[in-house]
Amino acid sequence: MSASVVEHQLREVQGPSAMGGGWNRFFHLTWTIGLTDFRLTYFGSALGYLWSLMRPFLSFAVLLVVFTQIFDAGAGVEFFAVQLLVGVVLFAFFQEATSTAVQSVVNRESLVRKMQFPRLVIPLSVVVTASLNLAVSLVPVFIFAVASGVPVRASWLLFPFVIVALAAVTAGIAMALSSLYVRFRDIAPIWSVLSQVLFYGSPIIYTIDKVPGNWDRLVLANPVASLVQLARTWLVDPSAGTPAHVMGGAGWALIPLAIGIGIFALGLWVFSREAPGIAERL
């Protein structure tokens, strides 16, 4: 025991930060906490699995009825129901992660105020939990797709890119919102409205070709919309077209890419800036 004690050198204590304590601990903590929360939703009740599928699939069912039976949004679109389901499930992930993240730092206040804890773990573990939930809900999505007659294509292999990119954008927003909520408590209602806007601003309940004029470029500048469009193209209907194709050139597709990277970087920057003082503000 004493042998290991002797080796330690004095090191400067930097104070609290977003990521302090080494990469290993950071990774272990994010994964352990994310996985625990995931398990709690699933094993908390006997119907846990069904319950957590309920939300995206129920809203899918409602949207399907409204937009095929009442408004004729799906007319002439191949596999409209499958496209709708893919979009709804992806957006449900985005919404779950960001809206849970808003209050996450405040809710885990005791960790921040009573423990040496890398603060960034908190919003990121929320994204991990939501990603695990997404993985679980994707299983019935694929079953539904195959059952509906969507042909299995090589482009399905590209789908993980969509997930990773969406998780990155989501993490960026989660980091920014969770740290800003400590200062501004009206972030929560503001974000719930904004995320509604994003939902209707993404080609989920409609297809991108229904957007008049050049407005489709504006819609697809939103990285979430672009990723939904990519998923639709790669999974369901190649003729829907990638964002680059729809916007009229690969150069245009750099816009959502840059915005997405920007969101992630901005979120990380905001969080790192706020992190040292969070314990004092809570």
Next chain:
Amino acid sequence: MSAQAPAGVPDTAGTTPSGPVAIEVNGLEKAFRVPHHQISTLKERALHPLRRTEYDELQVLKGISFSVARGEFFGIVGRNGSGKSTLLKCLAEIYRPDGGSIRVAGRVAPFIELGVGFNPDLTARDNVLINAVMMGLPPREARSRIDAIIAFAELEAFTEMKLKNYSSGMQVRLAFSTMIHTEADVLLIDEVLAVGDAAFQQKCFDVFYDLRDRGKTLVFVTHDMTAVERFCHRAMLVSEGRIEMLGDPEEVSRLYIARNFSSGAGAAYSPAQPEPEPEPQRDPGAPGEDRPPSTPPAPVPAPPRAEILDVFVEDASGRRVDAVPFGEEFTINCVYVSHELVDRARIDVWVDTEDDERLFAASTLGWRDPTRRIQPGERVHARVRAGNRFTSGRYHIGCSLLAGSAGQDIVVLDNRAAVFLTYGGEHVYGLAYLDHELDLERSPVDEA
């Protein structure tokens, strides 16, 4: 003092430790900004974009420098609001210091509160795993220690039970056990020593001695002077963000007790020149007219009719002490001086718990002669000799001098004239232990 002398680190009762250094704090400063008007919504921020938030700067730590040797047990004491917990949180990387530097050697594990991050919906096993990872163990290492942690907490039978079904004592035991098994090099502990029942507490004390022998460094913030004297090699008294005293634990705890209960006991430390008692908690700026009419305006201080000069406790051998071991004799001393003639005088001395429950009182009520009349300028020294039958804790000594046939005239009275601690009575179930015989009479059931 009858506290055990700390072993292991020789000659540390100074301001600088000998040997390799585990913690080095230099000129540490920390201030909190308390805004006059908290802007907590974006809406307000948008409506008043140019409003500068005005702050009160609350300087909590005003340049603290000290170092702790490797293997040392270091106690930090101070009144509430003195900055000791802020200091601990700076060491623990929970608060960022505004000035100065902190350097530590090895892995630091803070325990500001036991069971932080426990989830009531998870089993003990899962909670231990998560908690250990939070404290910095790699998951594999944490997994290999779960059994030892649970065994130490004596909870083997309940590993798969959800934490919400645990009693609070079981949770605390689990948390404490996790804490000591994480093998940090420097442990920072805030007021968590008093956990569990007597048997478990004894086990904790054994662990502390063991940690000390293994060269772990431990810094703890506490109000418990018994613990400071029992475990610490050195102690530090912090008041108003500065170090007031650093050195021998017994001296520090003596000064702490003196400072903390200075209203009555302050006189005890300067009996030659008794200070006028300061009025505690009175806002000096409040004008008299604003008070409700029922309370009279602040009276012009009249010369005291009598004074309590000194209140203190002696152990069986007549030494002045702050702490008395359970089961041993001790003497409560109260010294009065009267400035006027007190007729039909009555002297009372009593012991209260921290919650102002009267445990014991001695009184001259019913006596015939000795205190019937006290002359002006006369000193009266009251001694109450008793065996210590009190459970471990902190007790207040109160005393009074009354006059008149029914004792209706209070000449002088102090409910909290002094404080003393008792230790070693952890096994006492209840506030006090009376001499008694326990006897069971059993009548066997007639077999029909």
